[in-house]
Amino acid sequence: MTDTLHIVGGGMAGSEAAWQAASMGVPVVIHEMRPKVETFAHRTGNLAEMVCSNSFRSDDSEQNAVGLLHWEMRQAEGLIMRAADQHRLPAGGALAVDRDPFSETVTQILRSHPLITVSEQEITSLPDSGQWIIATGPLTSTALGQAIQAETGAEALAFFDAIAPIVYFDSIDMSKAWMQSRYDKGETEEERTAYLNCPMDKVQYEAFIDALLAADKTEFHEGETAGYFDGCLPIEVMAERGRETLRHGPMKPVGLTNTHQPDIKAHAVVQLRRDNALGTLYNIVGFQTKMKYGAQTDVFKMIPGLENASFARLGGIHRNTFINSPTLLDGQMRLKSRPNIRFAGQITGVEGYVESAAMGLLAGRMAAAGILGREVVSPPPTTAMGALVTHITGGADAKTFQPMNVNFGLFPPVDGLRGGRRGRKDRYKAYTDRAKEDWKAWLDQSVLDAA
Structure with missing residues (x-):
């Protein structure tokens, strides 16, 4: 019998992680304390509830890093992008979403999945056994936040949203x-x-x-x-x-x-x-x-x-809480002191709905692969998702680590463009062309590895 993956938090990251793991055949329990335990910002008990904005920002996959991230998640058959596209609103070149039907769709799909169970139990400590993903986002409960702080020995890291x-x-x-x-x-x-x-x-x-x-x-x-x-x-x-x-x-x-x-x-x-x-x-x-x-x-x-x-x-x-990921997480997004626990979403120090969901996508695939006795390596840093996970798991300076949106500054330079005189549009197109080729190759290989 396949072990169960436990995910704490039913936001963007937790929802996407659950979808990816269940799609690989792994049973999942999402532990979402709402609506029993309320937060300042949330209004419902739905999964993937949008709080601060209804925008996923630019959808341009050739000239914008977040648009490229949209493209990569669509290629990986991500649930968050599927629901966003289904409930898209006119917003120029941006991807804006009708927030309530969006979260209702994600909730319905996950709750009706035969391998996914949603529990309203509040998790207040770090589990000693089993495979877990902590995806509690910016509003991590006080009790769990204290448990994370006690385990990592780090002072609470926070900023205001x-x-x-x-x-x-x-x-x-x-x-x-x-x-x-x-x-x-x-x-x-x-x-x-x-x-x-x-x-x-x-x-x-x-x-x-x-x-x-x-x-x-x-x-x-x-x-x-x-x-x-x-x-x-x-x-x-x-x-x-x-x-x-x-x-x-x-x-x-x-x-x-x-x-x-x-x-x-x-x-x-x-x-x-x-x-x-x-x-x-x-x-x-x-x-x-x-x-x-x-x-x-x-x-x-x-x-x-x-x-x-x-x-x-x-x-x-x-208040938005995050951990010092470059110090605490390995390349598989596991807590170094407790490898049975992965972190995903905004608590890792990525910023934005799409970035959070992307880290959930990777954590879900990596955790599911581990449960199935396989391994999914991190995508190359030349991709949007790879650039983000590389940044939070060692690419950033731990002493000055702060939340970060995806941007082309996180990508390795394209050969022949460093110090060159080509315009920004050409540079960005070169980044995205390379990323798409590398993402397809990684995605094809990770599917083969999971087969």
């Missing part, structure tokens, strides 16, 4: 806002009008910055030394870095033309992205915040078009 607010579409003043993707990007009219834009002139922008800086903020007392992940900075933290920071970040006006006043260039633009298939909800792009609820409604209603906005969800902030 913030969540953006969501607005009801019918409360937005469309006499001031307009629909357009930046640079009209997209192959269809729906894609080219995927974003809702709210313009600001200079006076409105300056007043908005003043209000952001003066607003009441939520502050944490525990772990106050923890910093922020740069890819998810609260907007007020960005504003504190300089009054023009937002105009060159989430509020940049480039590539947009106000259809109400086409001859007037906006000083800044706030973008909103559709959050569900019905088009009834829109999230404010890049507007993660730690402002208190009352302050949020006051400040956000200063945005032209949102003066009478009704909010389905306000923003918030939570």
Whole structure:
């Protein structure tokens, strides 16, 4: 009888790990403490619930590292990408997802799989026996976090993550806002009008910055030394870095033309992205915040078009915990002190839905192969998935290790391009061409090894 793989956490990484292992014929138990034990950010007990955003970012597999990661996961028949494609929303060149049907689909598929069982038991300690994957994500429970800390002897590593607010579409003043993707990007009219834009002139922008800086903020007392992940900075933290920071970040006006006043260039633009298939909800792009609820409604209603906005969800902030993977994990993502335990997802120090699911995909395949008496080696670092796992299992400097999105800086240089004068598009295309060839070869070999 084949041993059972236990997975702690039913988020992106845990769900993908369970799917991959079960697809290889290994029985799986997913231990997901929700909804019995609630977290700050989650609203349901569904698996793979999307919390901070509904975007998987760029879907361009030739010019973008995360788009390449999408491609690799599709090639590996990943469940997360399958559900994302099924519930895709128009978002220009990005992959945005209708979050509730997405998580409902993942939950239904996993719960109905004959080899997968879902347990609502909270795991509070590190198991001594059996094969386990810890994929508890940014909101690891206090008890399990303490057990991990006691085992590794390391101080808790953490940073803060913030969540953006969501607005009801019918409360937005469309006499001031307009629909357009930046640079009209997209192959269809729906894609080219995927974003809702709210313009600001200079006076409105300056007043908005003043209000952001003066607003009441939520502050944490525990772990106050923890910093922020740069890819998810609260907007007020960005504003504190300089009054023009937002105009060159989430509020940049480039590539947009106000259809109400086409001859007037906006000083800044706030973008909103559709959050569900019905088009009834829109999230404010890049507007993660730690402002208190009352302050949020006051400040956000200063945005032209949102003066009478009704909010389905306000923003918030939570603590995100991760381990020092380069020190603690081996190349098979196993805890060196307890090889029966693997780690996957954001707790390993990758950042983002797709990156988390990708590490779950690898951990699930590696753990299942081990149970079946085989071995799946890590994919080559020339691939997106290989670059990520190499980074967290020894490629990064342990002394300065911080959460990381996938990016071409993690890839080995392409022969003939180092120090060359070829343009960025050529370089990125060379990276992705090489990655796709190497990923197909690795995938074919890992399937043969598992046969």
